[in-house]
Amino acid sequence: KQEVTQIPAALSVPEGENLVLNCSFTDSAIYNLQWFRQDPGKGLTSLLLIQSSQREQTSGRLNASLDKSSGRSTLYIAASQPGDSATYLCAVKITGGSEKLVFGKGTKLTVNP
Amino acid sequence: NAGVMQNPRHLVRRRGQEARLRCSPMKGHSHVYWYRQLPEEGLKFMVYLQKENIIDESGMPKERFSAEFPKEGPSILRIQQVVRGDSAAYFCASSPDANYGYTFGSGTRLTVV
Numbered sequence: 001k002q003e004v005t006q007i008p009a010a011l012s013v014p015e016g017e018n019l020v021l022n023c024s025f026t027d028s029a030i031y032n033l034q035w036f037r038q039d040p041g042k043g044l045t046s047l048l049l050i051q052s053s054q055r056e057q058t059s060g061r062l063n064a065s066l067d068k069s070s071g072r073s074t075l076y077i078a079a080s081q082p083g084d085s086a087t088y089l090c091a092v093k094i095t096g097g098s099e100k101l102v103f104g105k106g107t108k109l110t111v112n113p
Numbered sequence: 114n115a116g117v118m119q120n121p122r123h124l125v126r127r128r129g130q131e132a133r134l135r136c137s138p139m140k141g142h143s144h145v146y147w148y149r150q151l152p153e154e155g156l157k158f159m160v161y162l163q164k165e166n167i168i169d170e171s172g173m174p175k176e177r178f179s180a181e182f183p184k185e186g187p188s189i190l191r192i193q194q195v196v197r198g199d200s201a202a203y204f205c206a207s208s209p210d211a212n213y214g215y216t217f218g219s220g221t222r223l224t225v226v
Contacts, residue, residue, distance in 0.1 A: 004155075034214045042219060043119075043204060044156075049214035089156070098169050099144065099211055100158040 002027045002094050006104035013080055014112050021075040021107045023090030028068050031093040035064050035075050038087045038106070047088075048075070080111045115139075117218035118187075119205050125224045126195045134190040134221045138207030145188045146215065147180060150202040162188060195225045 003026045013019055023033070032051045036044040048057045048064040050073070056065040063076040077084060087108045091101040118137040126132050138145050147159040158172040162182035173180065177195075182188040192199055202222050206215040 031211070032214065036217070041222075044206075044217040046214055046216060051212075091156075093211075098171075099161055099208075100146070100169060100172070101148075101156075101215065102158070103148075103156040105155040 002030075002092060002102045004090060004092055004102050004104040006088075006090055006107050008107060009105070010108040010110075012110040012112065015080060015082060017080050017111075018076070018078050019080055019109070021077070021088050021090075021109070023073040023075070023104055025071045025073075025092050025102070027094070028071055029095045030068065031095050031099075033064075033066055033073050033090065033092050034101070035062075035073075036089040036091065038089055040087075044089065077109075080109075082111045082113050084111050085109055117142075117205055117207050117216050119203075119218035119221050121221060122219065123222050123224070125226060127226055128196060129194050132192040132195050132199070132223055134192075134203050134205075134223070135187045136190070136205030136207075136218060137187040138205075139216055142207035142209050142216070144208045144210065145182050146206045146208075147188075147190050148204045148206065150204065150220075152201070156204065159190070192223075195223070197225050199223060200225045 005024045007022045034049045035047040050066040061078040066073045087106040089106045091103045145162045148156045150156045160180045161169040177193045179191045202220045204220045206217045
């Protein structure tokens with residue numbers, strides 16, 4: 001059974017700091033991995049999608065890496081801003097005919113001005 | 114493109130009533146997924162549908178819950194005889210096919226009183 005773990009559960013940093021969020025998964029048989037952002041009381045916004053054959057994806061100040069063999073992904077946020085404050089969710093799409101995503105519980109990020 | 118549209122945004126039901134949650138996928142998306150987010154829990158897969166077909170309902174409770182995605186109109190998640198434990202945020206997502214990531218709606222927050 002696929003399990004996704006995100007560490008840390010919460011993180012508080014000063015504005016301008018570079019930071020890394022971690023995601024690990026137990027079964028390397030994944031189709032892709034997706035990072036989302038969720039603001040309080042809101043839906044999920046897709047940030048980056050990494051296919052299983054890829055090693056990383058970049059969008060603006062965000063960079064996500066994937067090491068499928070070790071079951072790890074990281075989300076790197078450069079020059080953090082207060083507007084980056086949100087919960088960041090990692091999800092893997094498992095193989096084997098199902099298209100469901102398995103989510104971690106998220107990392108709650110607070111960027112202090 | 115209006116994105117994934119869910120309504121209502123908030124729904125209050127008394128115990129024993131029925132709840133009907135609607136989801137209109139993005140234009141061109143034929144895959145619809147429903148997820149539930151309980152307080153302090155991660156998102157959990159419920160059901161995956163394509164037009165007129167339930168593909169995977171392995172995450173659906175066996176009783177009181179049903180889902181459909183008719184040929185015309187939105188996907189509906191129906192909860193009969195709601196109980197307090199059904200209180201949660203219900204999210205719908207869509208994708209054009211398995212190679213793409215998901216786009217999520219803003220969710221319906223169900224409160225059972």
